Amino acid sequence: MAAQETVEHKYVYDFAEGNKDLKDLLGGKGANLAEMTNLGLPVPPGFTITTEACNAYLNTGQEPDGLADQIAAHLESLERGMGRKLGDPDDPLLVSVRSGAKFSMPGMMETVLNVGLNDRSVVGLSRQAGGNDRFAWDSYRRLIQMFGKTVCEVPGEEFEHALDEAKRAKGTKNDLDLDADDLRGLVDAYKKIFAKHTGREFPQEPREQLDLAIRAVFESWNAERAILYRRQERIPADLGTAVNVVAMVFGNLGPDSGTGVAFTRDPGSGAQGIYGDYLANAQGEDVVAGIRNTVPLQELEKLDKNSYDELLGIMARLEEHYKDLCDIEFTIERGKLWMLQTRVGKRTAAAAFVIAGQLVDEGLIDLDEALHRVNGAQLAQLMFPRFKLDHDFEPVAKGIGASPGAAVGKVVFTSARAVELAAEGESVILVRRETNPDDLNGMIAAKGILTSRGGKTSHAAVVARGMGKTCVSGADELDVNIPAKKFTVAGQTVSEGDIVSIDGTTGKVYLGEVPVMPSEVVQYFEGSLDPEHIDNPLVRAVHRIMTHADAKRRLRVRTNADTGADAARARRFGAEGIGLCRTEHMFLGDRRELVERLILANTDEEREAALDALLPLQREDFIEIFREMDGLPVTVRLIDPPLHEFLPPLEQLAVNVAVAQERGEDVAKEEALLAAVRRMHEENPMLGLRGVRLGLVIPGLFAMQVRAIAEAAVAVTRAGGSACPEIMVPLVGAVQELETVRAEAEKVIAEVVGDSGVEVLIGTMIEVPRAALTAGQIAEAAQFFSFGTNDLTQMGWGFSRDDVEGAFFWRYLELGIFGISPFESIDREGVGRLVRIAAEEGRAARPDLKLGVCGEHGGDPDSVHFFHEVGLDYVSCSPFRVPVARLEAGRAVLETTGSDSR
Known part of the structure; x- marks a missing residue:
């Protein structure tokens, strides 16, 4: 029998072999380089090593079989196409080695430029560049610096110190003033730094450089900052990164060369126009690192009109092709334009809504796709307040508004200090000359980021926009002194701990605390702005998309409200009822003494006196709420206090x-x-005498509340209104508990309601795991279930939330046990399964069973999608989260019907 031919697994793809839909395999960067290549755009040739190769390497610690040979074959093909060999002493081919995961992770993983340079090929590079020694030695020092830091973990600051020393010796602050001899000396200094930290000379073999750089990019997937960023952005940890090996093109060949980043629309506001940064005689890392301040992209027209016009044409073509805002990196090499990357660009929350609306108007997408492209987290950002300025507040500096918002906090100058103060509950503003990926912890902890260098495409700007953080970059009036923990501006010194306010929309910086006012989006939801007659593209876009979300969604959205004022606000925000009215909140303040007397009563007379005093107060509370929710359902939870909240300590x-x-x-x-x-x-009051247990132990307590609810409903109805009360019995674990309370409640309701026409539903809160597991039995006595996912999470995990969140959740997040706190987003596999079981078994026993959720998860975007999937009828959340839940309920429909997700 003939031997079967072994088919080698394909780990390497030339750009022409891929396309934009292969992001899982080729990463976002590789897939888009392939797409631009196939569109005929000027992309330097190269190849992509797949995410599968990365995961195989990370899982075994070794490159998978066949990868080295495939890299060699594709490298040889690249060399033939370029007419040069990697690192050839006479006419060298140089390549960049860049990471590229499925989802953009700006600055979180590694890049190495100029791979292939060594002591011999640097001379050939100079000849290749027409005898430009300065360019060649500058490229070589960059390679040693990037390779040393990225591949061999040499401390980056040592290279920076050597560069600063070279500039001091030259009497300049600008690295462009260093000549070829200066840079040759800097290369020698860099080599010594490299050898000191690695115990070996800088590698001179080009293929060894390439292989080590590829492995470093693989390993950077699990770098601390990459892991932290993935957690922050909820990016799966098992995706891996692709590696792109691209023929080098050089923006640092002189004044007719340069590099830049362009956006097809403003990523801050969504406005149409030409946006981006350009830096002459520089490589791409100089732009994103913010080391030198860039010039606006429009300046390129004066410097190189041909390249500028070609770039504008490509930008328009890419936006039409991707049907979205595109973020583009490019290099000009002696007047020749090269496209290094494109991707669907990160944008602020405001820009996301505005751009989605614009693209609908332009016929590029429909309203379903517009709804798909925004999310509840972005809408929540738009509801944050903004500065209320008057003549008393004058800015002391103005930078670039890189990521909108109004942020106020104490100045800190290091990431570690930002984390430390934020953990103590302080609001902080992280101030840096420029940020780098190592600052990610501090950027997450801070309320806002302020840098003295960089533009809209610097690291600080891009990462802040992705996280929804307020950011002002390039405020060059600030003289930032990190070691001294201070900055000076306008003749004043600002030290660590002083308060500053930064406006990420205007780029203005203020000393002291500037007061804030409601955002225009909140004013719209409150009803004080008419979206059809206001010259505000953001409000119009929000209105249009929210209207479409409401038309699409199946889930109803209620609110958690305990007062008439909260109920009224929630209704203005679009709430369709109250899903949780917590009656124990009505017993605080001067009423607490009455509850204390009730709990501690020794005789029936004392107990009745306390109940008689509470009844009219409760009735008036409910009348106010029913009036505000006229015609809408109101779920009232009977009192559920841990006893210690109402007893003296x-x-x-x-x-x-x-x-x-x-x-x-x-x-x-x-x-x-x-x-x-x-x-x-009680040693553990949360698991003690509370909820239904308290109502069964203290005779008359629940009956008083049921009477107050029924009497309030009748009063509102007879006054011409419409009250729709739903009585919820808390903490039920056995159907017998609910049956006992329901029998008592039905007697009171029948006595009070009479012929008024008021209908009162009786149901329960599913918050004990046993209730979820016996939901079929409980449904026989319940007309509705409302899932109390806060307690269900506590009991399901065996966590006391108050005790554990600050104690060890940080460690669980750090270890990857949690991707996100289960109190923030529903634990689908565990607690979510309990919800699913209860929903299915409850409906099987009672097909008309109404199902809702009233825990905090009711306003969490990801959780809303889960509740839609499980088949609940409604979610309930705090008033300010009602619009978020409405939007996500509409998006959940698109997710389940398979709407195109790009």
Whole structure:
């Protein structure tokens, strides 16, 4: 029998072999380089090593079989096409080695430029560049610096110190003033730094440089900052990164060369126009690092009109092709334009909505796709307040508004200090000359970022926009002194801990705390702005997309509200009822004493007196809420307090009694109270006498509340309104508990309602795991379920939220046990499964069972999608999260119907 031919797994693709839909395999950068190549755009030739190769390497610690040979074959093909060999001493081919995951992770992983340079090929590069020694040695020092830091973990600051020393010796602050001899000396200094930290000479073999750089890019997927960024952006950890090996083109060949970043629309506001940065005689890393301040892209027209016109044509073509804002990196090499990258660009929340609306108007996308392209997190950002300025506040500096928002906080100068103060509850503004990927921790912790260097495409700007953080970059009036922990501006010194306010829209910087005012989007939701008659593209876009979301969604959205004022605001924000009215919140303040008397009552008379005092107060509360929610359902949860919230603290009471006894005072009353509190003291009140248990133990408590609800509903109805009360029994774990409470409640309701026409539903809160697992039984006694996912999460995980979030959740996130806190977003596999079981078994027992959720997860975007998938009827959340839930409920429909996700 003939031997079967072994088909080698393909790990390497030339650009012409891919396309934009292969992001899982080729990463975003590789897929888009392939797409531009196939469109006939001027892309330097190269090849992509797949994410599969990366994952194989990370899983085994070794390159997969066949990868080295495939790289060699594609490199040879690249050399033939270019007519040069990698690192050839006479006519060298140089390549860049760049990371490129499926999702953009700006600055989080590694890049190495000028691979192939060594002591011999640097001479050939100079000849290739027409005898430009300065360019050749500048390229070589860049390689040693990037290779040393990226591949061999040489401290980057040592290279920076050597560069600063070379500039000081030359008497300049600008690296462009260093000549070829200066740079030759800098290369020698860099080599010594490299050897000191690695114990070996800088590698001279070009293929060894290439192989080590590729491995470094693979390994950078698991670098600390990359892991942190993925957690922040909820990017899966198992995707891996592709590696792009691209023939070098040089923007640092002189004044007729340069590099830049362009956007087809403003990523800050969404406005149409020409946006971007250009830096003459530079390589791409100089732009994103913000090392030198760039010039606006429009300046390129004066410097090189042919390249400028060609770039504008390509930008228009790419935007039409991708049907979205495109972020473009380009290099000009002696008047020749090269496209190094394109991607669907990161944008601010405001830009996301505005651009989506514009593209609908232009016929490039439909309203379904516009809804798909925005999300609830972005909408929440748009509801943040903005500065309220008057004559008392004058800016001390103005930079570039890189990421909108109004941020106020204490100045800090290091990432570590930002994290430290934020952990203590302080709002901080991280101030740097420019940020780099190592600052990610501090950028996440800070309320805003302020840099003295860089533009709209610097690291600080791009990362801040992606995270929704306020950022002002390139405020060059600031003289930032990191070691001294201060900056000076306008003759004033600002030290660490001083308060500053930064406006990420205008780029203005203010000393002190500037007051804030509601955003225009909140004003729109409040009803004070008419979207059809206001000259505000953002408000119009929000209105248009929200209207479409409301038309698409199946999930209804209610609110958690305990007062008439909260109910009214939520209704203005689009709430379709109340999903959780917490009656224990109505017993705080001066009513607390009545509840305390009720709980501690020793006789029926004392108990009845306390209940009689509470009844009219409760009734008036409900009348106010029913009026505001006229015609909409209101789910009222019967009282569910852990007892300790309504009793005097045991320790304090014991101390007070002891002190009074020492003074010889009459403490008989206090002693009786102390004895009662000791009798009812609980080690774990959250798992003690609360919810339905309290109602069963204290006769008349639930009956009083049911009477107050029913009487309020009847009063509102007879006054011409419409009340739709739903009574929710909390913490039920067994159907018998619910049956007992329901029998008592139905007697009271029948007595009060009479022929008023008021209908009162009775249901329960599913927040105990046993309730979820016996939902079929419980549904026989319940007309609705509302999932209390906060307690269900606590009990499902065995966590006390108050105790564990600050104690060890950070470690669980760090280790990857959690991708996100289960209290923030529903744990689909565990707690979510309990919800699914209860929903399915409850509906099987009672097909008309109404299902909702009233925990905090009801306003979390990802959780809303899950609740839609499970088949709930509604979600309920705080008033300010109602618009977010409405938007996500509409997006959930697109997700389940398979709308195109680009």
